[in-house]
Each structure stands twice: as C-alpha cells, then as structure tokens.
Amino acid sequence: MEHATADNSKHRADSKAKTTSKPPRRRPEARPDEILDTALDLFLAQGFHRTTVEQIARGAKLSKGAVYLYFASKPDILLALVRRAVGAMAERAASHLRQHQGDPCLALRELFHVLTKLAQQDQSFAKVPRLIIHEAPSSPEVAQLYRDEVIAKVLPALMDLLERGMHAGHIRRLDVDMTARCVIGPLMAHLLLSEVFDLRPQSGELELQRLIDTQLTILSAGLAPRQEGDHVSGPH
Amino acid sequence: MEHATADNSKHRADSKAKTTSKPPRRRPEARPDEILDTALDLFLAQGFHRTTVEQIARGAKLSKGAVYLYFASKPDILLALVRRAVGAMAERAASHLRQHQGDPCLALRELFHVLTKLAQQDQSFAKVPRLIIHEAPSSPEVAQLYRDEVIAKVLPALMDLLERGMHAGHIRRLDVDMTARCVIGPLMAHLLLSEVFDLRPQSGELELQRLIDTQLTILSAGLAPRQEGDHVSGPH
DNA sequence: AATATAGTACTGACTGTTCAGTCAGTTCAA
C-alpha cells in the first residue's frame, strides 16, 4: 500500500517546503489503491448497492469525476477490489495442497494454520472474504471472478490431495467431490453464519481456531480408513 | 400454495358458469399468493434489485398499482415471501431434533432424508433456500428474519441434540457450538457452491443424496467416541 | 528571470434514466 517514492520535485521542493508549509503533493499513482481501500470499507459497511460513487470519492478525498479517471464504472471498482485481493493468494494455497505428500489431514491443518495467521495479521486480508460473501450472491460478475480465480484453483487441488490420500490409504475411499465439500463446508458455513446472519458462537474468542480444531478432529477420525464396525451408509 | 377455498360465490356461481362461457372471476383472496409466486420466480431469475415491481405486476396479470393494494413496498414482498415459506418448516425440523432419543447421527439421517424428499416433491420448497442465499447477504432484513425464524430455532435444537448425544456417550465430547457448525456446514457450502458460484460436482445426478451420504459417513466415524490411537488436536 | 506552452490531475454542476410509490379515475359484480 505504501510505495517507496522517488521524490521527483527536484531541488525546488525542499526550499518551498521550508518557507511555505505547503503539504507535500499527493502521489497520483496511489489513487487507485486509495479508492479501492475506501470502497472496500464502504461496501462492507453498507453493501455495494447502498454505496454511492460520490461517497467513495469523498472518502478518498476526491471528486466523483476523478474516480472515473481510474475506474470505468461502479461495478468495475468492485471487480478490481476482488481481483486485487485474490489472485496470488489462491495460487499459493493451491500449490501448497498440490505439493503435499502423505496424510491429507496434515496438509489441511497447515493450510488452515497459515490462513488464520494471515487473517489475524493483515486487516484487509480478512475483509475480502466478507465482501465476497456479501456481494457475490447478487453480483454474477463477482461470483464468476471469484469462481475462476479462487475456487477453480483451490477446489481441484483439494480434490487431488484427497484422491492421493485415498490412493495411498491415508484416508478411506469416498466420493471425492463430496468429501471436498465436506472439508471446506464448515469454514464456509461459519463465515455465512457469522457474517450474514450475525450468529456468533457463545464464547467469543478464538472462534476460528476452535472451529478448525473441531473440524480437524472430526475429519481425522471420520476420514480414517475404516477400522471395525462403523456403520457405513449406502444410498437410500 | 393451493389453498383449500371456501367458494363464496353462492348459488349464482354455477348457473352463470353454464350459460355464458364467461371465465370464472378471479378470486381476489388468491392475489397475495399469486404475487408472491411470481415474485419468487423473478427474484430467483434476476435477483431482487434487478426486478421491478412492474414486472411482478405483469407476471401476476395485474397493474403496478394493484400490487400496492396487497403489499406496502417492494422489500415487503421479499419479506412476505420468506415468511410464507419458512415458519412451519423450521418448527417441525427443530421439534424433530428435540424429540429424538439415542444416537444423534440417526436423527440427522432421518432429518436429511425428510428434507431431500420434500425438496424433490415440492418445487417451490426447494426455491426458498436459493432465494435466501442470494438475497440475505445484501438484505439485512431478510437475514434477520431468516435468523429469527429458522436458524434461531434449528441451531439450538441441533446443539441440544449433540449435547445429549455427548452426555449419553453416543458421540465424543467436542465443542458443541463448533460441532453444530461442522454438521450443517457441508450442506450450506454445497448450496453456496452450486447456487452462487455455479460449481456443480462432476457427475450430475443425486448430488444432494451423495453429499448427505458422504457427510453422514464422515460424521458417524468422526463423532464416534474415540476408540484407540486417533490423533486428536489441541490448540496451536 | 520572465513569459509562453503543454499537459496532467482534478472539479462539480449537469444530464438522462430508472423506478418505487401515488392517486384520480374506471370497471363491474352484487
């Protein structure tokens, strides 16, 4: 967010800065990010539809017209926002899953661990999933972007991991597609319940950590190769 | 959707229907449901924001003004829609969970079974969760309504079921709050992935059935009281 | 050093459109 800036105002800059207390010129290259940062907060607070371009402009200390120098339309801002946050992250998660050898549960534990760390450190990193879950359902473009940039990369990697785990006998044979959905389901549901329906678990702190622990406990045992008389379910 | 109707057109009704082939008068009592049915389909096809009251009126063979004889505002239509579909159903599911004795996994299996049956039979029953997942995230009122009418009834019942199951030794002791989220998570995620992100599992048919089978298999083993060397996870 | 020229960054009043909601008036059965 903070670029290292080459001061291109030459020798005149400091002389003037001393005499008049003129504030240093704002750097135009930073404008797009400033607009996006403001928009992210507004979209989260009020939703995309209830946020006007005028508000975004004011938040970024600009006039409405200036916003259109950097973005073609209001939906374009939303898309740029998702694009900025999403690309590299998904690639990293997918390759992490893909490279892992051995018990899939361990790979999942590591991945979850990294993600929660990131969410705690970087404020704006945690905001993006919230934005997506709020806007994707009513905005096909956002949904498609997120699907193509994130889910289409991570989900196959996860399924591949599970498939290999089944093949190597680390976990029991099950419908891979559905197992993947069972693995990520609780995280999604947690997000949905917390964000959309404002239903947080009773004891406040460490929600995410506790969810992940519980889920991993269930999965470790639930996915373990069958040992004795576990009643398994055929269709019907 | 079809009300049993007391025919209040008295004795003249049939005589007229015989002589003139005048189409039977449309019953005004049916108007609200007709409007809601039309609105449901339009909201699902285009989303709430992109649907105009004019379109709803036309679909229900009415003028725009007439819609406002039955509903106070456009958001009011959305709320009435959710309210109509949601009330009784949640109550039934919750009491089913509450009354069950014995292994919670069996209760879940029965519940899932009933729900899939219903979803297959009644078209409009299946539409409502889709509507809610699309509109709740951008409409606080819908989210609140759904939370109060459905989640606030079902989730505690589920947690209670799990609590009793843990107490009786049918399932292992875990964080009840989070276990509940792990139980319903896969269903929610499935809905989100299918509906919002348009990601359906590769082999088309019986998705829901296969998801539920997989999830129940994982849960049966995953929630079973620990038997031997299952590596359990403490925090960190 | 003073003045012209070019060009970028930005402003904010304005336009056009969309649409929720209204209401004076119409239709028609009873």
Added chain:
DNA sequence: TTGAACTGACTGAACAGTCAGTACTATATT
C-alpha cells in the same frame, strides 16, 4: 348505486456517468 378491485399515467428522488472548465506543475522560449 355502492364499493371493492383494479388501472396506468404521473411524480419525485436517487444516482451513475459526463464534460466543460479550473488549478497547478513542468518544460520550452525569449
């Protein structure tokens, strides 16, 4: 002849997107 059901043209407000014009800086010219 009453009144419930309904019509559809209209109003007002909100807002995305535009554009003629301003401000300010950097470089070129005299």
